[in-house]
Amino acid sequence: MCCTNIRGSYRNSGSDSDRSFGALALYLKPKTLQEAVSLLAAPGGQILAGGTDFYPALGERLPRGNVIDISVLSEIRGISYDDQYIRIGGLTTWSEVIRTPLPCCLDALKAAAREIGSVQIQNRGTVAGNLCNASPAADGVPPLLALDAELELSSTDGLRRMQLGEFITGNRKTMRRPGEILAAILIPRKIEDAVSSFLKLGARKYLVISISMVAAVVQQNHAALVSEARVAVGSCSAMARRLSELEKDLIGKPLQQGIGATVRPEHLASLSPIDDVRATADYRRDASLTLVRRALEACAGRA
C-alpha cells in the first residue's frame, strides 16, 4: 500500500475566493502551555483536546476559526501530589484516572470514569474537557463537586483559581474566559482517606447518558460517626448540585448500614429536574432519592 497522498480535502477547490464557504479552520498545535494561551488570546479560538465533545458538537459542519490542539501539553497531563492537593492535569484522560492508584476518596471519581461513554471515549476524553463542556449529565462533575475540587485556569494573564462549584454556572455554561485553559483540577487532600461512591442510572448498560447520578464522599471519626459528608447529584438540574442540608444532617450519624434512612425527600429540594427523552422530572427526583440512599449505604459498606 502506498500511503502518500497529497490531497487537501479542506481546500476550496482551487478557488482563492473565500466568500463561498467562509473561513475554515486553522489548525494550531502549540507545544507548551504558554504558547497555547498566547494563541488562545486571539479572539475566536477553540480548544481541541480529546475530541470527544469537539466533534459531536460540530455535527455535519466543518470547524471554523482557530482550532488550538492542546493535546501535547505534557505539563498539564497526569496526576501528582503536593502537600495540600492531589493535582489532576486537565489533559488527563479518564483511562488514566482509572489506571492510576489513588486514595479512596477518589473511588467515586474512578467509578464515574468507568461509566463515561465507552472505553474508546475514556481513552480520549479528558477530565478538563468534561468540566468545560459542562453538560448537566457530565459524569465527572458530581464526584469532583463532592471532593470540593478547585480549578486552575491558565491564560496570558497568569493563573486563576476557582471552586468547581462556582465554575459551572448552567447548562453548558462556565466561568471559563475565552483565553483560558483549564490546566488542573485540584483535590484537597484533607479528606483523602474518606470513603466515596458513585452511582449512575441510565436506560442501558454502556454508552448511556445519565438519567441521574450521585456521588458521595463520607469521612468518619474515631467513633465511626460521620464527621464530614458531601453528596452531589447530577443530571437533575442545569448543573450538578450538592445537597448541603443533607450533608449537615449526616454529621454525627453512624457510618453503617441504615445510614441511607437519614435521607428525606426534602433533602433533594434544591434539585430542579426536567422532563426529557430520558425520563420525567418526577422520576428523576424520586430515583435520585433512592440513589442518594444507596450511595451512602455503599460508603457505609466501604467504611
Added chain:
Amino acid sequence: MVTAQGPPGHSDLEAISFVVNEQGCQIATSGVRRLSRVLREDLGLTGTKVGCDAGDCGACTVLLNGEPVCACLVPAGQVSGCEVTTVEGLAARTPLLGRLQQSFLAHGAAQCGACTPGMLVAATALLEKNSSPNEAEVMEAIGGVLCRCTGYGKIVSAIIEANVTRSEPVSPEAGAAVGARLIRLDGQRKVDGTEIFGADETPAETLAVRVIRCPHHRARFQFGDLDGFVADHPGVESVLTAKDVPGIDCYGVIPKFADQPVFAHREARFRGEAVAAVVGEPDALEALDAAAFPVRWEELPPIMTIDEGLAEDAPRIHRHRDQNVLVRGRVVRGDVDRAVAESEIVVEGDYETGFVEHAYIEPEAGFARRVGDTIEIQACTQSPYMDRADIAKILGVPPERVRIVPTAVGGGFGSKLDLSIQPFVALAAWKSNQPVRMVYSRTESIVSTTKRHPARMKLRAAANRAGKLTALDFSADFNTGAYSSWGPTVAGRVPVHASGPYYVPHYRALTRAVHTNIVPAGAFRGFGVPQAAIAQEQVYDDLADEVGMDRLEFRILNSLENETPTVTGQLLGEGVGIRACFEALRPKWLAARKTAAEFNSKAAGPLRQGVGVAGMWYGCGNTSLPNPSTVRIGLKRDGRIALHQGAVDIGQGSNTVVTQICADAVGAQITHFDLVSADTAITPDCGKTSASRQTFITGKAAHMAGVKLRESILKLGGACKCGMIEFGSRGVRVVENGKSRELQLKDLPLDQHGYVITCEATFDPPITPLDEDGQGTPYAVYGFGAHMAEIEVDVELGTVRVLKVTAAHDVGRAINPTLIEGQIEGGVAQGLGMALMEEFFPGKGENLHDYLIPSAGDVPPVESILIEDPSSIGPFGAKGIGEQAVIPTAPAILNAIHDAVGVRIHRIPATPDRVRAAILAKANGAAHG
C-alpha cells in the same frame, strides 16, 4: 513551535507522518480532519466504518498506539508519529487475531458486518492484554460498539473462544448442505474489512449531493435566488428542485398508494423532508453552510398525533385522503359482540407504542452514474427491482434503462426497502453526466427514513371457564406519518395476525393508518405485528389469570392446530408448530417460575424476579399479493455452477441459505457454486428482502431451479432421473447402473446466458385475495414461535434487567442452524429494545446517544430451541424466521414485569420512569383502598 500556519481564512495543510497497519505513511491534510476520513478517503482503508460521527456507535474503532479509540473523534493532527491499526491490519499483528477472525466466522458473530470491524478491533485491544478473558471482561471491552443484528451473544462467545484451536472448516458433502452449520459464504470479507457497503466505493471524478431538508414539522417554503446561490459558491454546480424531476414526481413502495415526491412542492409535510439538493464538488459541498441556502420557511401548525389527524376539522395532508386515513384493515369472523356478551370471562386492555428507529449501523449511502442512456445506482438496498421501477418512473425512462447494483447492506430491518439516497444521486448524475455520490449522516438517516409505526390499540378478549378463548375484539390506529410507505401493509397485516397463534372462533380486528406531519412510518421487522402482539399477549395473560389457569397452559390449550381454522378461515393442514413451541418451553417455564418465586420469597432488597411468556405467528411473504422469486442457474463449461439469485443479503444470510438449498437440489457441493448476487442487470427478480420471504420463496425457486438443472444434466448424460451426478474438480460425470460417463462440457455450445445449460424457476406462493371480511388464504406458510423471558425489576428505580430469554421457533426445517440462531438472538435484542428503551420522539434526539438501542450489556443469554414441523410448500420444509424472531420478545418481557411486580405497562417502551410510576400508582391505589 506551531507546526503549520496559513493566512487567516484559509484552510491549512499539515504534513502528517504516522504508521498505519505497520506501514509508514505521510499525508497532507488539515490537522483537524477526522482520522476516520483520513483512513477511508485518503488511504482507502474503508474497512473502518462510520456509523454516527459522534462516538455513539463505535463502528469506527481503531487502535491508536494499541488502545481502542473512535476514529471519528480523533483529529488527524494527533496521530502524527503514532501507530494506527485498522481491521485490515489485524491479521498481520499476531496469529491470535487471525484466529479471532476465524472464530467470528465459526460462531456466526458477523451478520451484516457493519459493526464487525469495530468489534474485532475492540476485541483485539482486550486480547492483547488478556488472552483468555471472561465474559464480563469481553462485555466491558465491546460495550462501546453497538451491533443491531446479532444480539451480541455470538460475538462474546467468538472473543472468549478466539484462542480455541479449530480445524479448517470442511464443506459439507454433496447433498448434505441443508441442515449444516455452514459458515456464511460472504463471511470472510466481513471479517477482513474488504466487504463493500454503500459508502465504501467512490468513483473517480464523482460529484456529491447535499439535500436541503425542512427544519419544521410542516412548512410552506419559497426559494430565493438559486442561480445566484450557484454563482456565488464555487464548486457548486447546480441546485435541483421539484422542477428538475423529468418523470413522475411521485413514488412509493406500493404503487397504488404512491404519494411521495422527490422534493416537496411548496409545502413540506414533515421535518426532514427534502426540498432541494445542491450538487457539486465533494469538498465544496462538505464545506457548504446549509444555512446559506436561499429558502424562506413559513411554519404551519402540524398534525402530530393520530387524534389530531382524525379530527373533524383537521387539514388533509393528502387531498384525496378523507380524515387523513390512508387505509383501513379488517378481518371479521363469527359474531364477536355476541360471543363477548355470552362469555363468562372478559378482559379489556389499552396499549400504546411509540416510533422505533431501525438504527442499523450503516447509514444509507451509494452513488449513481450514467452509462450511455442507462443510469446505474450502486447503493445499499433491500429491494433492487422496486428501486428500479421507482427510479425509472422518476427519471421518465423505461425500467430497462435503470440498473440497480446493491452493495452489501449494513442492516436494513425494513427501512432500506424504501428509497433514500437513490432519487437524489440518480437525478444529479442524470443531469450532470458525472458520477454522484451521497452518504447520509446519522442525523439525516434518522430524520428522513422510515420508522416503526406507533400503535394505539384497544382490545376485549373473552374465554369460558374452561379456559378456551371465545372471542377477540381488536382495534388499532397507526401513526403512519406523512407518506404512505408501508402503512397499507401494516394496516393489512395486523388484522390477520392480531389473534396470535391461537384458535379464536369469534374475531374482529379493525385498523386504520392515519397520516400526520411526521417522517413516514414504514416497514420494520414484523410490519406492525410486534405492536399487536404486545397488546394481545398481555391481554391473554390477564385472561389466563382471570380463568385461574397457568399462563403457559392457557396458551397451549388454545394453540392453533393443523385442523383448526385461522381467523381468516384458512386451514393450514400441516406445519402448525406453535403447540410444540410452547410445550418445549414447559419444563423451563416451571423451573424458572420456581426460581423466581423462591427469589421473591426471600428478597429483602428492592429486586423482584418475574417470568413471562408470549407466542407468535407470522405469515411468510406478501399478504394476499403475488410475490414471486425467479432464480437462474447455469452449468459452465468447467463444470462449475453459476447461481444467479437476486435476494439481497442484508446480514440475515440469504446468500448462504439459498445456496445451501440449491446445492442439495442439484446434488453438488457448495464449493462447486459461483454466486452471482443481486444486480438487476444480471440476476432475475427475487423480490424484496422483507416479510421473511427469502428462505421460503427464493429458497423454493432455487430448489426448483436446482432440480431442473439436475434433471437436465442427467438427460445430457443419457441417464434417467434416478441417475447420479458426480461434480468433480475436473468435470461432471453421470453415473447410472454402475456405469460412469464424463460429460464433454467443453465441446458444447453456450446459450444466451453463456452457459452450457441454463435453468430458471419461478416460485410464487399459493395465496388468495381476502374478501371484505378478510377471509381467505393470505399466506401459504406461517412461522410460529414462543419466547420466555426471565427478568429482574428494581422496584425502587423501575429498572428492568432481562436475565435470560428462551426462544422456541418452528422453522419448518433449519437450513442453517447457526444463521437461524443469529436471527433469533438479534430479534430478541430488538424486541428487548422495543420493550424497554427504544422510542423516537420526532424533532428530538436525532442521534444514537438520545435514541438508545441495546448495548452488549443489556442483552441476556438467549437459548434457542428449533422445532422442525415442516411445511410441504417451503424448500425442504423451511419457513421464514427473520421477523418471527422479534415478535414475542417484548410481550414476554412485559408479561414478566407484570409477573414480578404486578403492574401492566400500557405505554411502551417500559422505561424506568414508566415502570416506577406504575409501581407507585399500584402502591397508592392499594393504600387508598
